[in-house]
Amino acid sequence: MQRIEELLTSTIIRAAQELWQTELNESVIQIQKTRKEFNGDLTLVVFPLVRIAKKSPEETAAMLGKFLDENLEEISGFNVIKGFLNLTIAASYWLKQIGAIDEDDRYGLTTAGEDAPTVMVEYSSPNTNKPLHLGHVRNNLLGFSISKILEANGNKVIKVNLVNDRGIHICKSMIAWQLFGNGETPESSGKKGDQLVGEYYVKFDQEYKKQVAELIAEGKETKEAEAAAPIMAGAREMLLKWEADDPEVRKLWERMNGWVYDGFDKTYNRMGVSFDKIYYESETYKLGRQLVLKGVKKGFLEREADGSVWADLTDKKLDRKLLLRSDGTSVYMTQDVGTAHQRFSEYPIEQHIYVVGNEQNYHFQVLALVLEKLGFDWHDKLYHLSYGMVELPEGKMKSREGTVVDADELMDEMIATARQMSDELGKLGEYSEEEKQNIYRQIGLGALKYFILKVDPKKNMLFDPKESIDFNGNTGPFIQYTYARIRSVLRTAGEYDSGIPGVVLNDKEIDVIRLVHGFPAIVKEAAREHNPAVVANYMYDLAKEFNQFYHDHSILNADDANTRLFRIHLSAIVGRIIEKGMELLGIEVPERM
């Protein structure tokens, strides 16, 4: 089925040939939705054509309107206001559209075939020294959703997680556990593994501060005291032992990381995100060094007298960037060069998306340039999906000041709020505790996910935990509610004939159909822009439009049998689009709520 916009465009080009003997460039044809206050469905902006037609805007519009009306059965009428040609689309066209959508179980989306392009999406990428917090929540939701959206556009998506499991930070937790742990384990304490390890990370910091304060009291300078604190020295020693493959340290490291992974798995499961492959920095941190050395040999990079290696990016208006230390070891950038190279060798990657906070904008800018300097032709296939910070009313999250919002606690609170709201509204009285639990979970998480995903990723966003998250208005629960309502109608309707009868459509119905019709284009746009918020805000528009329709027109008690059938059918289709759209956001929809 040809989309009406394409049909109009080709017909307008034909009209220009016949009326003005001109070959029109497609770019001058601007078709948009007609504004509410005017009659019509689609509007052609004729200003760009005025010069070609050599007529006034009104005359130009009238000529085109007449031509389209006569040549296209899909156009049932038109009117001209200034330079705007408002076209009314025939009901038969909308009915055909709705029929086509109904028959297509992919709703106009594509699925990945054998030769589909491969997209790798790296997201989450936590450190193993503390539990996931609000910032990770935004990261995980964005990464998962953009993966779904890319899949819906016919890409083969590989979701990967690069876990930062090595370095001084995990050694800090380890040494604190050795000193104060008394053998505590997740099993013995009943604590979640990541929470437990996180506690020792905090203990390290407290002890470290205490020792520094003591040393300063003894008369040492701040810097001197920081360097001399025994617990820090212990952590550094542990890191050296780790790098030297000391069996004791490695064993403890594996044990504590194992606890953390158990904890992370629980959180990921609950959040509903998943990965196809997990990379560990302990296995990849040496990558990249050889590539850099090769780059030096070829003269792409510079080696200083002390042995350190640098990339000179001053010609790109950036400064010089270190790639190898004077002792020959790698830095973060070097690892990223290495892991990217490894991944592009392993998979036929068309695009590699990194979901990473905007504090690393500079890093990814440099990464792409370094890869280009090293001569990799895939350097332009990296995309940094950069997202802004989640700010709290008090300002930024600071782990040291205890203002971090823990991901698990946040989900608990959201679900508890959903329960409270539900009870206040007197819903779900007759359901079993188990059913209720599941619905509260769906609503609570739906609220959280939607709240975060509806905001443009690149913007910083404000999150107020005290006021909790709204369950009214532009929210996940509102969309879920619309879905539950539709399901309820369908349950009441029972079996119905799924043919599309010929009916007279009212304005609201056309609005709903038009939105449904626009779904694939929205998903495509979301993929192009790497922005799930496009889908999220569309879902709200659709739900709102349907709610208005629901309020204004009876579905089951429609005036005649055909209208009733049609409305049931339309409701069912809206329900399926909501289901699909929310799936792209990683949000579940409840049958009732």
Add this chain to the structure above:
RNA sequence: GGUUCCGUAGCUCAGCUGGAUAGAGCAACAGCCUUCUAAGCUGUAGGUCGAAGGUUCGAAUCCUUCCGGAAUCACCA
């Protein structure tokens, strides 16, 4: 100082590949449950789209400058 991003209603956000009178939600006020779920619907009020120039028939949208805010610019990761 360099680089990147943001600035739209009291608050949280849409709208940005230029189009008609800039939209939602929250908060405020006024209505609507004997009819398919009121987590809903309707209405009122609320705006110099940070500022000034420029391009254009037309600018919240594009360009320039400025103002305000954020991030980043380690032989850290």
